Amino acid sequence: MTISDSPQTTENLSSLKQAWRQLIKTVADLRLAIVLLLAIAVFSISGTVIEQGESIPFYQENYPEDPALFGFLTWKVILILGLNHVYTTWWFLSILVLFGTSLTACTLTRQFPALKAARKWKFYQKPRQFQKLALSTQLNVDNLASVNETLQQKGYKTFQENQSIYARKGIIGRIGPIVVHAAMLIILGGAIWGALTGFLAQAMVPGGSEFKVNNIIEAGPLSQPQIPQNWGIRVNRFWIDYTPDGTIDQFYSDLSVINNDGEELKHKKIYVNEPLRYGGVTFYQTDWGIAAVQAQVNNSPIFQLPMAPLNTNGNGRIWGTWIPTKTDLSEGVSLLAKDLQGTMMVYDQQGDLYSAVRPGMILDINGVKLKIHQLIGSTGLQIKADPGIPFVYAGFGLLMMGVIMSYVSHSQIWVLQEDERCYLGGKTNRSQVTFERELLGIIDSLETTKS
Template identity: 25%
Template sequence: MSVLGGARFAVLLMFVWAVLASVGTVLPQGRPPEEYHHLLGRWAHLVVFLGLDDLYTSPGFLGVLAFLCLNLAISSVRRVRRLRREDRGLKVAMSGEDLEGIARTLKLPEGLREASSRVEAALRRLGLSVRRAEADGAVSYYAERGRWRLWGSTWAHLGLLLVFVGALAGNWHGWSYGGYLKLLEGTTQQVTRGRPGTSTGLSLKLHRFVVLGDETGRPLDFSSDLELLDSEGNTLRRQTIRVNSPLEYGATTFYQAGYGLAGFRIQRTDAQGHVRIWRVETDAQGHVEPWSAVLPPQGSSSAFGVQDLIPQARLEGDLVYPVSTLPLAPAVAVFENPDFHRGSQEFHPLGWLVPGRELKASDGSVLSFAGMSVYAGIQYRHDPGYPLVVAGFLLATLGLGMAFYIAHRRIRVVLTESPEGTLCLVAGVPGPPGRDPGDLPSRLLKRLGQDGEPTGEDRHAPA
């Protein structure tokens, strides 16, 4: 137990974990084995065998993390026990001999009772919490401030443990779930969990989706006006969400993840002026499966097919470039088959169709864009570990603040009767080795010093 919870073991684990984590930043992760063979040759087998191709979920990496958690838990329990033991076993009562030679000495003119009242008041005025004991005619004080410091590292360790437990709860199969919804304005979709999706009793309605860009077309903000409904259609919450500002309902959070082209309409106007609208839907990835959309001919006219789609594109001459700037302007590669009605399967490229551009087919018809629909991409995640993680972060932050920014200062005072009045012995108690015990003795003497001069050495008293 002492090894598993020891600081040396912790340092070793941190070192191993850091080295492993660094490997994952250099070696590509989650790629197919062929890619590692191409990249590393015969070493690829070893990489895959050791799980370095998916390092962050490999048993070795998670094993080190598990040991680190164990170390945190054991060291925290041991530290709590030690602090409580020290606190219970603290000896307040001391004799003048205990501090002789290590304390500064002050002669106070008043009697022991009056002197002890004055010393206690002075200690309290220094902001110290004071413990008092009387034994063998001597009055002893143990006074301190910043005791919270001692609990700082324990709080920080427990906070980290809480974060790990919360993260585990948030990733535990069956407890957490998530998904991605592509919502069109005015539509409602069920929030489901697992595959096939079972209903969670929640559904989401998109009222309005807005994308704003700057003058160069770069997206600056996109937001969705969402309404969360229960299984009976009652409104649970309504909120406009955007990146960094999700909708939170219990342990379920809905994020503005993106947007894209849900589908488009192409208008075909034949030589006689008859208009026909052709609707094409995109797939889950926002693409159009080649040849999944074919506009069959009417009579002996041509058939048309879509072979490719670039959701955001810029047309220069006959060349199309994908862009990431607004406005959303798709480019669709349209193909024509004039002999479809004769059973031909051969489609010839007709050109890129973009908003504002017309394509003329060989049968005399004209194709043009007749509109498109944009979806708001809403990611949702049910994470029961979220409150634990946040609590862990808070605890760790508080603990670190206590451990590193609070000074723990201690002082011992022993008062004994003397022929001239009261003899006052004052000594600071050092913290961990090398840490300054502070200037409490000097400050106390300064407060009391109007009635006497310090005569001893300012050294340290036992804790």
């Protein structure tokens, strides 16, 4: 006796097989799949409600420890659990993998066997077999050829063996669930692939400037090949269209994709919901700001000063800067602007409003002539690469097709000719009333033909 043939080894192999079958049965359990699906839905909702990819000060300000949101949700909880980047956390990806495993196990252990069983020819050889069918009857038909022809006219595929007929149609309805599961696996795979290889970045770029993607907010462990290295973006111009009442109608960015030598590779004007796509990277128009102001004192060269956003405690957006009026920086004025329409407010050193000014106007202040030439706007871009999106879209398309296929009824009819009696019965997996009507129509057609 060899070791492999020993009773102990055989018993161990049997135990392993039994444990493996039990594991597959547990993983394929519908209840587990429902729990995992609910967990995915809950955490996806949390990723929608809780802002993703923001800075720590943002969460500290909006989710303080006292008072905690809902009594427990604080910025520390959000950071510890990774709720600030839900879709790339190890536990969310693990849930997706486990759900995909459950779908795969269910497909292999239930859907494929059901399809295989549906494709088999099942002939009834005894009249008593028709008693277990909810719909069955006896006909005075002495020729199976007419029965076979009638079933085929109704769209059934028929198989005959001696005096017995098996007919079926709608087997695509058995394929539908398999397609649905395959589609969901493709969607899950696309989501996981996107989380591992994609990245998210932001940039606030003044008009006329060039930049490369480097302000990465969130990136997967395999995202480095997706980040552009041999090309960048030039913001040719940024502007805003305003409505007659002064509110923003739309803001635009004229962008050029340029290589490392400055040569233009692609050119496009973008605005909200109309992004620029190049090299698998998408540039969305999401924000705007005032980057700088160009001014001139007396006959000095035109100089440019940066403008910074000021804290208004939620009462609108204002940008400001300080413009020196003396070379030793001992005197100057404050300039405030709330938009790019051109009207700016000038305050003296005492903080009193001195005048309102528009581009091109000259002010006499502090013994000098101050000319404001123009405001320089900056475009706020969200930059995103997600290689999993094509798989997700393909999966959703396949999912819709699979759902439609699943609604097709799989109907089966058996016929047995014995002496002068013809037994006929059938069943379906859905649309029972419709199937009953169809079966009654077949019976009426056969009786009419007989008479």
